[in-house]
Amino acid sequence: MPDFTFEALARTGAKSTGTLTANSEREAALILDGRGLFPLKIGRAKTQASSAGGFFGGRVSGRATATLYSQLADLLHSGVPLLRSLELLERQSANRALQSVLRDIRARVADGTGLAQAMAFHPRVFNELAVSMVRAGQEGGFLEDVLKRIAAFVEHQEDLKSKVVGSLAYPAFLGFAGFGVVAVLMVFFVPKFESIFEKLKEKDEMPEITSLLLWISHSIRGYWWLVISAVVGAAFGFRAWARTPNGRLIVDRVKIRLPLFGPVFMGLALSRFCRILGTMLHNGIPLLKALHISKDSTGNKVLAAAVEQAAENVTAGQKLADPLRKSGHFPTDIVEMITIAEEANSLEKVLIDVADGLDKRTARNLELMVKLLEPIMLLAMAAVVGTIAVGLLMPVFKLSTTLK
Numbered sequence: 001m002p003d004f005t006f007e008a009l010a011r012t013g014a015k016s017t018g019t020l021t022a023n024s025e026r027e028a029a030l031i032l033d034g035r036g037l038f039p040l041k042i043g044r045a046k047t048q049a050s051s052a053g054g055f056f057g058g059r060v061s062g063r064a065t066a067t068l069y070s071q072l073a074d075l076l077h078s079g080v081p082l083l084r085s086l087e088l089l090e091r092q093s094a095n096r097a098l099q100s101v102l103r104d105i106r107a108r109v110a111d112g113t114g115l116a117q118a119m120a121f122h123p124r125v126f127n128e129l130a131v132s133m134v135r136a137g138q139e140g141g142f143l144e145d146v147l148k149r150i151a152a153f154v155e156h157q158e159d160l161k162s163k164v165v166g167s168l169a170y171p172a173f174l175g176f177a178g179f180g181v182v183a184v185l186m187v188f189f190v191p192k193f194e195s196i197f198e199k200l201k202e203k204d205e206m207p208e209i210t211s212l213l214l215w216i217s218h219s220i221r222g223y224w225w226l227v228i229s230a231v232v233g234a235a236f237g238f239r240a241w242a243r244t245p246n247g248r249l250i251v252d253r254v255k256i257r258l259p260l261f262g263p264v265f266m267g268l269a270l271s272r273f274c275r276i277l278g279t280m281l282h283n284g285i286p287l288l289k290a291l292h293i294s295k296d297s298t299g300n301k302v303l304a305a306a307v308e309q310a311a312e313n314v315t316a317g318q319k320l321a322d323p324l325r326k327s328g329h330f331p332t333d334i335v336e337m338i339t340i341a342e343e344a345n346s347l348e349k350v351l352i353d354v355a356d357g358l359d360k361r362t363a364r365n366l367e368l369m370v371k372l373l374e375p376i377m378l379l380a381m382a383a384v385v386g387t388i389a390v391g392l393l394m395p396v397f398k399l400s401t402t403l404k
Contacts, residue, residue: 004028004044008037015040025111044107060098060125062161066154068098069130073147083110101125114138128293129276136283146283153279157272160359164268167366171373178381183220185388190217197395205398209391245301252300256329260369267362269298270330271355273307278351287347288314303329320347334358 004025008016016037022028025042032039068089075085083106090102101122108118116135119126130150137146190213197214200206220227241247256266276297280290288311295307306327313323321339324330334354341350 004042006032006039006043007041008032008039010037027110044104060095060101062154062158064093064095064098065125065130066151066158068093068102069147069151069154073144073151076147077144082115098125115143129280129297132285132289132293133280133283136280136285140284142283149279149283153275156275160268160271163363164264164366167370171370171377174374174377174381178377178384181381182384182388185385186213186217186220190214190388190392191221193392193395196399200395200398207391207394207398209387210395213388213391249301252302256300256302260372263365264362264369265300266329267358267365269300269303270334271358271362273298273303274334274351274358275355278348278355281348281351287320291320306330 004022005019006017006028010016020028020031022031025044028042029039032042071089072085075088076082080088086102086106086109090099090106093099093102104121105115105118108121109115114135116131116138119134120131133146133150134143137143194214197206197210242251256262256269258265273294277290277294280294281287285293291307291311291314295304295311298304298307306324306329309327310320310323314320319339319342321335321342324338325332325335337350337354338347341347
């Protein structure tokens with residue numbers, strides 16, 4: 001049970017403060033009344049329960065929330081009351097952060113707060129999509145179905161994320177391995193040749209590429225702390241700039257235009273948008289509100305601006321497909337499908353089908369990207385190592401010619 005802080009007056013008029021444990025504020029007030037105290041102020045204590053959702057007690061993963069939605073739907077479908085269901089899920093959860101969240105939600109629901117409103121207090125665990133769908137399910141009397149759909153959606157997104165990460169694991173390994181090899185060569189291998197090239201340096205006959213290699217090697221060995229500081233500072237500086245509105249817009253515009261990566265980023269963003277919009281429309285959420293929520297799900301400011309413009313046009317009584325077509329970011333075939341769906345009044349079903357098609361297309365693009373990325377990285381590594389080898393061998397050939 002959660003803890004509550006209180007301020008109360010005794011019969012003598014003395015003020016009393018403290019903490020007690022109860023299921024709700026109402027129960028806390030009854031406990032104080034039983035002690036002969038008149039409550040002035042009762043509030044939930046600031047513990048992990050009220051701040052859970054990522055800051056304390058660990059992180060709640062997408063898989064954990066998907067399991068929570070599914071189990072809650074099963075319990076409610078079996079006739080178990082909501083408060084009892086939340087209590088059972090809290091007890092069996094192995095994730096402390098999720099336990100804290102469920103404890104807080106159960107206390108709020110016991111105090112008369114709706115489930116969706118209680119979930120909204122934990123935005124790091126339950127996003128606006130889940131809260132809006134749960135609210136619609138409560139108002140429409142189909143909460144169990146909504147929870148099942150949210151669980152399926154979250155599972156699908158987690159599977160897609162795992163697939164992307166798994167596909168990029170090998171190229172990432174190649175990149176780190178290549179960086180390590182080059183670093184070892186420049187720090188330990190290249191300096192050993194410097195004494196051999198002293199004669200050429202005295203005659204000013206050192207090849208420029210060799211001089212550049214030696215200068216880089218000296219810089220890394222002598223000022224490694226400055227190099228690392230500069231790299232880390234640049235990384236943090238870029239990250240801070242990318243979080244500004246203008247920086248985020250530029251980065252997102254570049255992301256969807258990158259060769260190889262661009263189609264993958266675009267496909268993932270459009271798939272999320274179409275699936276979330278279709279799911280929300282299927283659950284009775286009005287189009288304008290669904291557009292407002294789903295625009296942020298793209299994870300791309302450029303696409304979000306296009307969707308926001310589309311929402312303004314829908315407010316003015318126009319169709320959804322027209323502004324999406326004018327934005328130039330949505331593929332023509334998808335816009336045509338949305339146009340037909342609006343005329344046939346089957347937009348929610350078509351959007352889910354579009355999302356499924358985009359997932360398949362993105363999977364193919366991702367597979368192609370990985371197949372092309374691996375040889376490109378190998379060629380880049382070979383080019384760098386070859387450049388170092390050429391830079392070290394050219395003076396050797398000059399020296400051998402001089403000796404002859």
